[in-house]
């Protein structure tokens with residue numbers, strides 16, 4: 459009778475095509491897809507076969523349309539629900555996981571200013587941070603490696619760079635990490651990766667994790683648990699450093715940490731004894747988000763430039779017109795550089811999600827189907843970015859598609875471009891991400907070159923994040939080869 463109840467409750471979804479014959483009765487197939495890393499590719503195939511709405515589990519649908527779809531669900535502020543509560547840092551929620559719109563928007567408002575485009579673009583502190591990490595740390599190492607045409611794991615180097623810039627921006631220039639130069643610190647990147655790998659069980663089967671642990675069965679290995687602890691300890695240490703400087707300097711060195719601290723104190727919404735851990739929980743998520751999606755994007759971008767010499771030459775031509783120390787605005791306004799980033803983020807989005815939402819009690823009309831309240835719904839950036847009508851030959855990396863087009867065409871492409879999500883829960887760090895990534899690529903390719911080697915493999919994992927398979931990508935680094943006459 460349980461099965462019957464389940465079936466009759468979800469009958470309103472019965473007109474929606476199924477991803478698999480079992481979808482109306484069980485979420486096992488979806489869990490299996492997630493577990494085997496095939497969720498987004500299978501959803502894509504199902505949308506091509508069945509149209510813009512597909513039922514993926516008894517009470518869950520996947521949508522693949524903008525109007526009456528992404529715009530309604532994400533733009534309309536449908537709530538995040540229980541799934542996100544499976545994630546916590548130090549046992550506390552943070553902005554990304556918060557369910558209640560009010561609690562979330564309060565937190566987001568506290569940080570909106572430090573992450574706004576105008577602030578990020580004009581921040582002289584961020585300019586100094588980028589100078590420090592790029593010119594004092596990363597480039598001297600790269601120059602040395604380039605002399606011998608060394609093959610390196612570019613994914614590690616990129617993540618080290620984005621981690622150092624992010625943490626300096628969050629906690630203060632003197633208080634961030636130094637993963638780029640310090641090999642022992644850089645090894646902690648593995649702990650971030652392992653910590654993330656435990657997410658599957660925590661997100662998809664939290665009950666099973668608890669149940670098994672009662673019988674002494676560990677679904678999350680000791681290594682994963684200790685890596686997670688190491689990341690928590692690192693974040694707590696950086697928070698302590700930032701707090702110390704904040705107190706010593708009497709608040710004269712503002713950064714993300716101090717901004718959040720002051721706003722939380724002023725709001726009186728958090729008890730004094732909970733303040734440190736509340737901030738640390740938020741900052742730990744920003745550390746993860748700040749270095750991973752950006753590192754992934756840089757890696758795929760560098761791989762594509764390495765095998766597309768014409769695009770690289772065109773980029774260098776554009777860079778040639780820049781002065782020695784271009785402003786953030788000048789870098790941001792380079793059309794071909796921008797096209798390369800847009801195309802990389804389209805073809806290789808750093809975070810696949812899905813980022814599910816709940817249909818409100820009143821129900822919703824999604825892409826022509828009536829969907830009842832309480833249904834879980836999500837779009838997949840993997841699918842949206844492969845709409846062949848808007849992005850012909852979607853598997854191809856073609857920056858040219860973003861330039862020399864009419865305003866109407868560009869608007870349509872931007873409507874489908876969803877790398878940072880949309881609506882009230884859209885990524886807060888997109889401007890910081892773009893500034894650090896663009897600055898890095900300009901400085902790097904101005905004087906150095908990368909090349910594909912026999913074991914360069916760069917396929918994307920079909921998971922929550924779109925990391926390269928194995929989290930390793932080998933590329934060669936060399937000086938710019940002289941032009942052939």
Ligand code: HEM
Nearest residue numbers: 553554747748751752808809813878879883885886887891
């Ligand atoms: C290329 C790099 C990045 C990608 C692809 C990316 C992607 C995303 C996406 C898709 C979301 C929306 C999630 C949802 O709708 O549930 C999101 C949210 C978020 N991102 Fe990013 N992100 C990137 C960089 C960053 C950076 C540098 C930060 C640093 C602060 C950051 C912090 C966050 C936070 C705090 C949220 C939650 C926002 C909210 O719930 O209101 N991200 N990100």
